[in-house]
Amino acid sequence: MDKTRRNLIKGMLTGGTLLALGVPGMAPAIIVNPVASGSVHPSRLLLGNTPISEVFIKGANAAWAAHTHSQQGLLPIAKLEDILFDNPAGTADLLRQPRPLRWIAITDEAHAAILTELIRNIDGRLLALGFHIYSANDALIPLRHRWTTASPAYSVGEKLATMLIQNQPQFSIVENFLEKPVVRNEDEALPIAGFSAYRSTEQDVRDLHCAGLPPSEANVLIGEKTAHSWQPRFSGTSSGGPDVPKLENWVEMTSFALVTTALGINSHQTSCTSRAFVCRSNQRNLHTEVFAGTHFVSFIFDV
Amino acid sequence: MASKYIALPKGVSETVFDTAISRFREILGDTAVLTNAEQLAPYIKTMMPVPDADHAPSAALLATTVEQIQKIVAICNQYKVPIWTISTGKNFGYGSAAPVERGQVVLDLKRMNRILEVDKDLAYALVEPGVTYQQLYDYIDEHQLGLWLSVPAPSAIAGPVGNTLDRGVGYTPYGEHFLFACGMEVVLANGEVLRTGMGSMPNSNTWQVFKWGYGPYLDGIFTQSNYGIVTKFGFWLMPAPPAYKPFVIQYEHEEDIVEIVETIRPLRISGVIPNAIVIAHALYEAPVKARRSDYVSGPGAIPDEAVRKISKDHKLGIWNVYAALYGTQEQIDVNWQIVTQAFKQSGKAKILTEQEMGDDPAFNYRAKLMRGDMTLTEFSLYNWRGGGGSMWFAPVSQARGSETLKQMALTKQILAKYGLDYSGEFIVGMRDMHHIVDVLYDKTDPAQTQAAYQCFDELLTVFSAQGYGTYRVNTAFMDKVAETYGPVQRKIHKTLKDALDPNGILAPGKSGIR
Numbered sequence: 001m002d003k004t005r006r007n008l009i010k011g012m013l014t015g016g017t018l019l020a021l022g023v024p025g026m027a028p029a030i031i032v033n034p035v036a037s038g039s040v041h042p043s044r045l046l047l048g049n050t051p052i053s054e055v056f057i058k059g060a061n062a063a064w065a066a067h068t069h070s071q072q073g074l075l076p077i078a079k080l081e082d083i084l085f086d087n088p089a090g091t092a093d094l095l096r097q098p099r100p101l102r103w104i105a106i107t108d109e110a111h112a113a114i115l116t117e118l119i120r121n122i123d124g125r126l127l128a129l130g131f132h133i134y135s136a137n138d139a140l141i142p143l144r145h146r147w148t149t150a151s152p153a154y155s156v157g158e159k160l161a162t163m164l165i166q167n168q169p170q171f172s173i174v175e176n177f178l179e180k181p182v183v184r185n186e187d188e189a190l191p192i193a194g195f196s197a198y199r200s201t202e203q204d205v206r207d208l209h210c211a212g213l214p215p216s217e218a219n220v221l222i223g224e225k226t227a228h229s230w231q232p233r234f235s236g237t238s239s240g241g242p243d244v245p246k247l248e249n250w251v252e253m254t255s256f257a258l259v260t261t262a263l264g265i266n267s268h269q270t271s272c273t274s275r276a277f278v279c280r281s282n283q284r285n286l287h288t289e290v291f292a293g294t295h296f297v298s299f300i301f302d303v
Numbered sequence: 304m305a306s307k308y309i310a311l312p313k314g315v316s317e318t319v320f321d322t323a324i325s326r327f328r329e330i331l332g333d334t335a336v337l338t339n340a341e342q343l344a345p346y347i348k349t350m351m352p353v354p355d356a357d358h359a360p361s362a363a364l365l366a367t368t369v370e371q372i373q374k375i376v377a378i379c380n381q382y383k384v385p386i387w388t389i390s391t392g393k394n395f396g397y398g399s400a401a402p403v404e405r406g407q408v409v410l411d412l413k414r415m416n417r418i419l420e421v422d423k424d425l426a427y428a429l430v431e432p433g434v435t436y437q438q439l440y441d442y443i444d445e446h447q448l449g450l451w452l453s454v455p456a457p458s459a460i461a462g463p464v465g466n467t468l469d470r471g472v473g474y475t476p477y478g479e480h481f482l483f484a485c486g487m488e489v490v491l492a493n494g495e496v497l498r499t500g501m502g503s504m505p506n507s508n509t510w511q512v513f514k515w516g517y518g519p520y521l522d523g524i525f526t527q528s529n530y531g532i533v534t535k536f537g538f539w540l541m542p543a544p545p546a547y548k549p550f551v552i553q554y555e556h557e558e559d560i561v562e563i564v565e566t567i568r569p570l571r572i573s574g575v576i577p578n579a580i581v582i583a584h585a586l587y588e589a590p591v592k593a594r595r596s597d598y599v600s601g602p603g604a605i606p607d608e609a610v611r612k613i614s615k616d617h618k619l620g621i622w623n624v625y626a627a628l629y630g631t632q633e634q635i636d637v638n639w640q641i642v643t644q645a646f647k648q649s650g651k652a653k654i655l656t657e658q659e660m661g662d663d664p665a666f667n668y669r670a671k672l673m674r675g676d677m678t679l680t681e682f683s684l685y686n687w688r689g690g691g692g693s694m695w696f697a698p699v700s701q702a703r704g705s706e707t708l709k710q711m712a713l714t715k716q717i718l719a720k721y722g723l724d725y726s727g728e729f730i731v732g733m734r735d736m737h738h739i740v741d742v743l744y745d746k747t748d749p750a751q752t753q754a755a756y757q758c759f760d761e762l763l764t765v766f767s768a769q770g771y772g773t774y775r776v777n778t779a780f781m782d783k784v785a786e787t788y789g790p791v792q793r794k795i796h797k798t799l800k801d802a803l804d805p806n807g808i809l810a811p812g813k814s815g816i817r
C-alpha cells in the first residue's frame with residue numbers, strides 16, 4: 001500500500017468515517033489518491049456497484065489528465081460497493097467530509113434513488129443527474145442519455161455528442177436545465193460537428209441538434225409530445241471534432257465528458273431550457289456490443 | 304428576462320413571491336430557504352411517467368420548530384403561497400419528495416428530528432416528523448429498551464411520521480401502521496395547534512396510550528390529506544419477543560395464490576400468524592438475485608417460461624409467502640405445528656425455515672423486515688429494468704383466494720398489453736390484502752414512458768370499474784383515484800378543506816383535494 005493511500009485511510013479512520021460505516025465484513029470506501037487543488041474543483045470519483053466501474057475510471061482519468069497539471073496526480077476515487085444498502089448513514093458521513101468537495105458518482109438505479117436522497121439529507125447541491133442506458137433491442141434509439149442539470153453550466157451533452165457521433169450510429173441525449181437562462185444572441189455557440197441545429201421558441205427556448213434525421217422525427221424519438229416548429233439555427237460549415245484523447249467506447253466517452261464538465265471546463269454555454277442531440281445513421285462502425293444491456297446513473301454534486 | 308426561481312406557485316407573481324421568500328428568510332434564516340436550482344434538484348426527481356418539470360417546487364423551507372411553522376402558514380395565507388409538507392421525504396414510487404403541483408413550496412421537516420419520548424413500559428414513542436427509522440432504531444438499541452419497530456422496506460432512510468401519514472405499512476405484527484398511531488400534534492392552516500385525542504386536554508398523560516379522546520375521532524383526517532401539518536406523532540412499539548421464527552413457503556404456480564390466501568386467512572384472523580405477511584411473486588423477488596437482461600431482451604413483457612427459469616435458477620417459488628412467528632419458544636412451537644399442518648395439506652407447499660434458507664439474500668432481507676430491522680435491499684427492484692421509472696399500483700383486495708387470483712391475472716394482462724412485467728405482491732392481510740405492484744419501466748425511453756402512463760391509467764380505470772379501489776397512489780394520478788371513490792366523498796373532502804384551509808395553502812391537490 002503506498003504511503004499516501006495509507007495516510008488517507010488512517011485519516012479517515014481517525015476522522016471516524018470508517019468507524020461510522022461500521023458494518024462488519026463490509027468493504028470500506030477506499031480513497032486512492034490525494035485531492036487535487038489549484039485550477040480545477042477539488043473532486044472525487046464515487047463508484048457504486050456498477051459493472052462498468054473500471055471502464056468508467058479510464059474515461060475519467062483521461063479527462064483528469066487532459067485538464068489538470070501532472071502534479072495533481074490521479075483523480076481520487078472512493079468505492080462504495082454495497083455500502084449504500086447496508087449503511088446509508090455511514091455513506092452520508094463519508095460524503096460530508098472533507099468538504100467542500102465535488103463528487104462525480106456513478107451507481108446503478110437502486111443506489112441512485114438512495115444517493116439522491118442522501119444528497120438532499122446532507123444539504124448537498126446536485127448539479128447534474130444523468131440516466132444512461134443501452135438497451136440492446138428494446139428501443140428505436142438504443143443508446144440514451146437523459147440529464148437534468150441545475151443550469152447549462154453543468155451541461156455534459158454537447159461534449160458527449162461530439163465524441164459519440166464519431167463512432168455511435170444511434171443515440172439520443174436530452175438535457176433539461178432547471179434554471180431558466182437569460183436568452184442571448186443567436187450566435188452564442190458554435191455549430192456542432194455533424195449536427196444540424198434547430199431552435200424552438202414557442203414556450204421555452206429549446207434546442208435540437210440532429211444528425212441523419214429531420215427535426216420532426218427527432219422530436220418524436222425524444223418523446224416530445226408537442227410538434228414544435230423548429231427553426232434552423234446555423235448555416236455554414238461546422239467546426240471540427242473535439243480535442244480529446246482516443247477513447248474506446250460510449251462508457252469511457254460519457255465519463256470523459258462528465259468529468260470534464262465537473263472540473264468546470266465547459267466549452268460552450270447555451271441559453272435554452274432544454275436541448276437534445278439525436279443521431280441516427282447506420283453507416284459508422286461501432287463498439288457497442290460489450291455494453292449492450294448496460295444502464296447506470298451519474299451524478300455531479302457538491303457537498 | 305430570466306426568472307430567479309425554477310418555478311413559481313400557480314397564480315403567484317414573481318414580485319409577490321419575492322416578498323414571501325424574504326418573509327420566510329426573516330423567520331428561518333437565509334440558509335433554510337432554498338431557491339436555487341442546485342439545492343432544489345434533489346427534490347425534483349420523481350419516477351412517474353410525466354416530466355419532472357410538472358412537479359418542480361419553487362422553493363424549499365427547512366423549518367425546525369412549531370412556532371416557525373405557524374409563522375410560515377401565516378405568510379402563505381397572506382401571499383396565497385401553497386406548501387407541500389414532507390417529513391423524511393422518501394415517498395419513492397408515490398412522488399418522492401416532489402410536490403403534487405409545479406411551483407408549490409416544499410416544507411421539508413427533515414431537521415425537525417427530535418425523539419421526544421420512548422416509553423419502555425408502555426411501549427410507545429413520540430417523535431418529530433424528521434426522525435428516521437434508523438435514528439429510532441439506534442436510540443432503542445443504545446438505551447436497551449427491548450422494543451421493536453415496524454418499518455416499510457425503505458426502513459433506514461424513511462420515517463414513521465411520513466410513512467404513517469400516507470398510511471404506509473410494515474411487516475411485523477404492527478405492520479398496519481395507522482392502527483398503531485396514537486396522538487398527533489397538528490399545525491392547522493390558521494396557525495392554531497391541535498393535539499388530537501387525549502392530547503387536547505391540558506396535563507393529560509394519556510396522549511400516547513388512548514387513541515380516541517372524546518367526541519369525533521380526528522386523527523384519520525390528517526392522513527393522506529392536506530388539512531394540517533403534523534409536527535408531533537405518537538405510535539406504539541412492539542415489545543421484543545423472546546423468540547422469533549421467520550419462514551418462507553414456496554409455491555410453483557400462479558394459480559396457487561388461491562390456496563395460499565385461503566390457507567393463510569384463518570391463520571391471520573385468529574392471530575396464529577400475527578404479522579403483516581407477504582405473498583411475493585417471483586418477479587418481485589428476482590431483482591435481489593438477477594437482472595432482467597440476463598433472461599430476456601427485446602420488447603414485450605417477460606414470458607412465463609423465463610419467469611419459471613428465473614425461479615428455478617434462483618431457488619424462488621412463483622409465489623413466496625414470507626411470515627413469522629413471535630413469542631416464547633413454547634408459543635412458537637405450538638403455532639408452528641398449526642401452520643405447517645395447514646400448509647402441508649395439499650402437498651403443494653415447500654416450507655422453508657431460516658436454517659434451510661441460510662444466507663439467501665431474498666429471505667434475509669424479508670426476515671429483517673419482519674423484525675423491524677434496517678435494510679434497503681428491496682431497492683434492487685429499480686435495477687430490474689433500468690431507466691428509473693416506477694409507480695406503485697396498489698389496489699385493495701379481499702383476503703379471498705379467488706379475488707387475489709382475479710386481481711393478479713387482470714393486472715398481469717393489462718401490464719402485458721403495454722409490454723410491462725408483473726412485479727407484484729399481496730401484503731398485510733387479515734381480511735384484506737394490499738395488492739402492491741411495482742410498475743417498472745424505462746423512463747429514458749419515450750415510448751415506454753408513454754406506455755407506462757397509459758398502462759397505469761388503464762389499470763386504475765379497469766380496476767375501479769370492477770369495484771377495486773386503490774389505497775394509495777402517486778401524485779400524477781391523485782385526481783383520477785379521487786374520482787373513482789365517487790362524488791359524495793369528494794364533496795365531503797372539499798367541504799372539510801374549505802373549512803380548515805379556506806385559502807388552499809396546504810398541499811392543494813393531495814389525494815385530489817383542493
Ligand SMILES: Cc1cc2nc3c(=O)[nH]c(=O)nc-3n(C[C@H](O)[C@H](O)[C@H](O)COP(=O)(O)OP(=O)(O)OC[C@H]3O[C@@H](n4cnc5c(N)ncnc54)[C@H](O)[C@@H]3O)c2cc1C
Pocket residue numbers: 388389390391392393394395396397399400412432454455456457460461462463464465466467468469470471472473531532533534681682683684813
Ligand atoms: C423499494 C421500495 C419499497 C417500498 N416499500 C414500502 C413498504 O413496505 N411500505 C410502505 O408503506 N411504503 C413502501 N415504499 C414507499 C415509500 O418509500 C415509503 O412509504 C416511505 O416510508 C414514505 O416516505 P417517508 O416515510 O419519508 O414519508 P414522506 O415522504 O415524508 O411523507 C409521505 C407523504 O405524507 C405526507 N406528509 C408527510 N409529512 C407530513 C406532515 N408532517 N404533515 C402532513 N402531511 C405529511 C405528504 O403528502 C408526503 O408526501 C417503498 C418504496 C420503495 C422504493
